[in-house]
Amino acid sequence: NAGVTQTPKFQVLKTGQSMTLQCAQDMNHNSMYWYRQDPGMGLRLIYYSASEGTTDKGEVPNGYNVSRLNKREFSLRLESAAPSQTSVYFCASSDPGRAAYNEQFFGPGTRLTVL
């Protein structure tokens, strides 16, 4: 099993450009998450999807949109990138209902730089 995969690994954008970060999991998990990690800030939740067909805002949703394409895939879109969105983005998945607690499994991350 690959676990959680993310593409691309690295990306450089110019201000105003758009892009979509892709995430897929092969663990049959119901819940998926997008975080951003900035130096000294830990992880902050951008959006999450508790189950297929639902999405909800997290702590820092402004400037982002998400799509839960199916049970496996959860994408994050930046419509008009800004330098403040320079960060490392992590996707995670979990199955809190089946596991009885919310242990999350993380992808390797996407390093995004917005110039």
Added chain:
Amino acid sequence: SQQGEEDPQALSIQEGENATMNCSYKTSINNLQWYRQNSGRGLVHLILIRSNEREKHSGRLRVTLDTSKKSSSLLITASRAADTASYFCATDGNDYKLSFGAGTTVTVRA
């Protein structure tokens, strides 16, 4: 806002020594988890302690939880170079979300 705050921010120890880091949080929790992040990688789950537990062990890891003080500690015994990483506490309020602290960066010197 982040629920957990780790202390210290950074820790440097000699191989073989113990490393202790602390986490404080603000609201009631269902459980508290600790994750490790190696440089340039995603987070990996280490250990979970439920709100009705006070101490838990897993190999060289020992976690304590004091819900009256809203704090937890992670002890890594007999540290190794491979323990060099950042460690994060995450609180679970049973609402499908985890709230992560800013992390403690541990460097183990050979």
